[in-house]
Amino acid sequence: MKKQIAVLDRLLEVVALFNDDMEQTLGAQGITQARAHLLWRLAGGPLTSALLAESMAVTPRNVTGLVDGLVAAGFVTREPHPTDRRASLVVLTKKGGAVVREMQEGQGKLAGLLFADLTDRQLGSLQKGLDHVAAVLRRELGR
Amino acid sequence: MKKQIAVLDRLLEVVALFNDDMEQTLGAQGITQARAHLLWRLAGGPLTSALLAESMAVTPRNVTGLVDGLVAAGFVTREPHPTDRRASLVVLTKKGGAVVREMQEGQGKLAGLLFADLTDRQLGSLQKGLDHVAAVLRRELGR
DNA sequence: TATTGTTATACTCTATAACTATA
DNA sequence: TATAGTTATAGAGTATAACAATA
Numbered sequence: 001m002k003k004q005i006a007v008l009d010r011l012l013e014v015v016a017l018f019n020d021d022m023e024q025t026l027g028a029q030g031i032t033q034a035r036a037h038l039l040w041r042l043a044g045g046p047l048t049s050a051l052l053a054e055s056m057a058v059t060p061r062n063v064t065g066l067v068d069g070l071v072a073a074g075f076v077t078r079e080p081h082p083t084d085r086r087a088s089l090v091v092l093t094k095k096g097g098a099v100v101r102e103m104q105e106g107q108g109k110l111a112g113l114l115f116a117d118l119t120d121r122q123l124g125s126l127q128k129g130l131d132h133v134a135a136v137l138r139r140e141l142g143r
Numbered sequence: 144m145k146k147q148i149a150v151l152d153r154l155l156e157v158v159a160l161f162n163d164d165m166e167q168t169l170g171a172q173g174i175t176q177a178r179a180h181l182l183w184r185l186a187g188g189p190l191t192s193a194l195l196a197e198s199m200a201v202t203p204r205n206v207t208g209l210v211d212g213l214v215a216a217g218f219v220t221r222e223p224h225p226t227d228r229r230a231s232l233v234v235l236t237k238k239g240g241a242v243v244r245e246m247q248e249g250q251g252k253l254a255g256l257l258f259a260d261l262t263d264r265q266l267g268s269l270q271k272g273l274d275h276v277a278a279v280l281r282r283e284l285g286r
Numbered sequence: 287t288a289t290t291g292t293t294a295t296a297c298t299c300t301a302t303a304a305c306t307a308t309a
Numbered sequence: 310t311a312t313a314g315t316t317a318t319a320g321a322g323t324a325t326a327a328c329a330a331t332a
Contacts, residue, residue, distance in 0.1 A: 033322095034323090058324095061325085086332070
């Protein structure tokens with residue numbers, strides 16, 4: 001029991017250190033954690049404010065402010081929605097896309113560090129275990 | 144490579160779900176993330192504001208505000224420092240201690256879920272790997 | 287009527303700077 | 310002089326509520 005907790009402690013510490021590292025790198029470009037979160041959600045393509053708010057689990061009002069800042073800093077633009085004149089699409093600029101790639105590379109690097117010693121089979125088993133835990137937690141949270 | 148990243152994604156999701164769960168539980172008692180962080184630091188015993196600020200990587204002014212809120216809500220008290228009349232000690236109340244225990248139990252539960260299938264030896268190996276990663280990240284951060 | 291995104295307002299967390307009491 | 314903790318002030322992130330434009 002105690003050993004499991006010690007390992008989890010260490011794991012959480014590693015994740016925190018990684019986040020600090022990333023935050024430091026991004027902070028130098030004027031990107032806060034909340035803004036980075038939003039940019040990350042755009043990696044798969046443009047989204048409306050409503051979809052951003054939902055996927056970030058945050059209010060629409062909040063998204064307005066974050067997008068305002070990101071537009072001013074040149075990381076995203078607001079484009080008219082092709083079919084719904086109420087809505088607009090938030091789109092990554094070239095500069096914003098570079099930031100997202102940078103975050104993806106950082107994550108890839110961490111994954112390499114963490115799992116360097118695991119075989120493909122062990123990785124698969126770990127993935128399955130995590131799937132299970134995620135399912136348990138989601139049930140507990142009623143999602 | 145891709146598989147490693149997928150597993151890390153899942154791992155980060157699990158940690159986020161756990162944090163959401165904990166935040167929801169604590170939020171119902173009026174405890175925010177920042178306040179929970181401070182309470183967590185007191186698990187090992189009373190600390191001065193200066194030590195709290197250092198261990199939380201936050202300014203002393205910030206600690207003042209958090210402690211104010213926690214005192215008002217009855218989770219901690221300020222006690223005079225036995226030898227330094229400038230300083231005061233932040234001490235958990237019975238109510239605050241119960242919250243810390245609740246957090247510890249939550250963490251123990253997550254550790255159990257995550258590592259249920261690992262043998263003691265596998266746990267040891269994982270711990271060693273995490274130690275290595277933590278060291279690498281610390282070096283990178285210059286800490 | 288319902289939804290999208292905004293303005294208005296308020297609270298928490300955070301930082302810097304200046305100050306008081308004590309070391 | 311230096312340190313511990315505070316007050317003063319400001320900025321970012323977040324929430325709720327009310328509103329205009331559009332669906």
